[in-house]
Amino acid sequence: MPNPTEIIAGIARSRLKTIAEREARRFAAARPKTRAALEAGAGNYLDRVPMHWMKDWPMPFPMLVAKAAGARLTDIDGYGIDDFCLGDTGSMFGHSPAPVAKAIRKQAKNGLTYMLPTEAALEAGALLTERFGDFKWQIAMTATDANRFALRVARAVSGKPKVLVFNGCYHGTVDDAMVERQNGRTVTRPGLTGQVTDLAEVAACAEFNDLASVEAELKTGQIAAILTEPVMTNSCMVLPDPGFHDGLRKLATQYGALLVIDETHTISSGLGGYTAVHGLDPDIFVVGKCVAGGMPTAAWGLRPKVATDYLAFNAGRASGHSGMGTTLSANPMQFACLRATLAEVMTKDAYTHMEKGAERLCSGLSEVISRVNAPWHVVRVGARVEFVCAPGPLRNGSEAAMAHMPEVEATLHTALLNRGCLIAPFHNMMLISPATKKRQIDRLIGAFDEILTELFA
Numbered sequence: 080m081p082n083p084t085e086i087i088a089g090i091a092r093s094r095l096k097t098i099a100e101r102e103a104r105r106f107a108a109a110r111p112k113t114r115a116a117l118e119a120g121a122g123n124y125l126d127r128v129p130m131h132w133m134k135d136w137p138m139p140f141p142m143l144v145a146k147a148a149g150a151r152l153t154d155i156d157g158y159g160i161d162d163f164c165l166g167d168t169g170s171m172f173g174h175s176p177a178p179v180a181k182a183i184r185k186q187a188k189n190g191l192t193y194m195l196p197t198e199a200a201l202e203a204g205a206l207l208t209e210r211f212g213d214f215k216w217q218i219a220m221t222a223t224d225a226n227r228f229a230l231r232v233a234r235a236v237s238g239k240p241k242v243l244v245f246n247g248c249y250h251g252t253v254d255d256a257m258v259e260r261q262n263g264r265t266v267t268r269p270g271l272t273g274q275v276t277d278l279a280e281v282a283a284c285a286e287f288n289d290l291a292s293v294e295a296e297l298k299t300g301q302i303a304a305i306l307t308e309p310v311m312t313n314s315c316m317v318l319p320d321p322g323f324h325d326g327l328r329k330l331a332t333q334y335g336a337l338l339v340i341d342e343t344h345t346i347s348s349g350l351g352g353y354t355a356v357h358g359l360d361p362d363i364f365v366v367g368k369c370v371a372g373g374m375p376t377a378a379w380g381l382r383p384k385v386a387t388d389y390l391a392f393n394a395g396r397a398s399g400h401s402g403m404g405t406t407l408s409a410n411p412m413q414f415a416c417l418r419a420t421l422a423e424v425m426t427k428d429a430y431t432h433m434e435k436g437a438e439r440l441c442s443g444l445s446e447v448i449s450r451v452n453a454p455w456h457v458v459r460v461g462a463r464v465e466f467v468c469a470p471g472p473l474r475n476g477s478e479a480a481m482a483h484m485p486e487v488e489a490t491l492h493t494a495l496l497n498r499g500c501l502i503a504p505f506h507n508m509m510l511i512s513p514a515t516k517k518r519q520i521d522r523l524i525g526a527f528d529e530i531l532t533e534l535f536a
């Protein structure tokens with residue numbers, strides 16, 4: 080019997096190490112141009128990258144992208160890569176969708192940013208309502224900002240101080256959501272940079288799929304808003320139990336908290352996002368990243384009653400800064416792209432293609448996992464698929480944290496990339512876009528098969 084500590088996610092650790100080292104060498108040896116360019120130019124950046132998470136990729140050094148179109152990237156060494164790392168990005172509907180690229184070219188002739196609306200803004204407003212429902216909309220640059228503003232509104236209209244989030248959640252770099260649950264208590268996440276206040280004073284953390292833990296927090300009378308994704312997509316993926324969202328809705332109403340649904344990732348679940356597909360009823364709806372086809376844009380909408388309450392609050396507040404908004408928000412380029420995306424990119428046909436491809440990927444990966452007898456599972460919501468290197472299904476953020484296997488995932492990601500497939504670096508998320516081809520999906524399944532066959536030999 081092998082020593083159990085020598086086994087990780089069903090794989091012999093020594094085998095994993097050998098394969099990880101071989102794949103890292105292979106990546107580096109294949110990219111002399113990238114290596115030379117980084118050597119010459121990266122030193123101007125803090126820690127050699129323009130954004131710190133570019134270091135989170137498992138390869139020995141980042142790829143430098145030369146171009147991207149549809150669901151494909153080309154790096155400066157000339158490798159064509161099938162891009163399945165779309166689900167964490169603004170390119171969930173593919174890179175540079177044609178209607179968006181056209182809208183950018185047209186708007187570029189008419190000014191990039193000014194603090195006034197355009198006719199396209201009015202059309203985009205109508206499309207937002209048509210797609211996502213009866214909300215009064217505001218536009219932000221990022222989903223992080225949209226969530227921050229939504230939470231301010233919830234506190235303003237409820238007069239309550241705290242936001243309730245779920246263990247393992249991510250809603251952007253919103254301070255209030257940077258808490259976790261330890262032994263039934265809410266604590267500030269330990270890794271935060273420069274954090275000097277105790278976030279448990281402004282936030283409470285419950286477990287996903289555990290309505291009792293939600294109700295216990297609501298009973299304190301302190302909760303202004305429940306902020307949640309419909310499906311947890313920022314840990315290993317956790318689907319809601321049947322009845323969980325109904326329960327959240329009922330509890331929020333019963334205890335006078337607003338329900339904020341963050342669809343930034345789950346917009347890939349189907350037309351109108353998970354909310355429309357599954358009939359959720361949020362008080363505030365947030366969507367970002369891909370909503371303008373890659374142009375940095377987020378939209379957040381208030382149900383008419385919340386909008387009325389907020390406007391009443393606004394009329395009565397002291398004059399001066401409200402803490403809402405940023406200079407570049409709601410610029411004309413955003414509206415040109417938002418209108419193009421909502422009208423011509425996020426279509427029913429596009430979602431049908433995405434869903435079908437995701438189903439193919441999900442069943443292909445599942446077959447490989449069962450053939451090699453790996454103690455793993457695959458989970459999917461709409462166009463978003465994740466393999467998890469642990470048994471499932473997972474029910475909450477604590478279970479998802481335990482299922483995360485960084486060592487195994489890093490090896491797999493590099494090995495997949497060496498076989499022409501890019502997946503998200505943080506866990507094992509893949510997204511099928513309207514531009515993703517069947518042959519790309521089959522190549523990914525084939526590469527996964529080749530690697531797992533070796534890992535589990």
Ligand SMILES: Cc1ncc(COP(=O)(O)O)c(C=O)c1O
Nearest residue numbers: 221222223249250251341343344
């Ligand atoms: C569910 C969710 N909400 C909000 C955000 C924040 O988006 P951004 O980084 O574009 O502000 C993210 C980012 O990953 C997210 O996953």
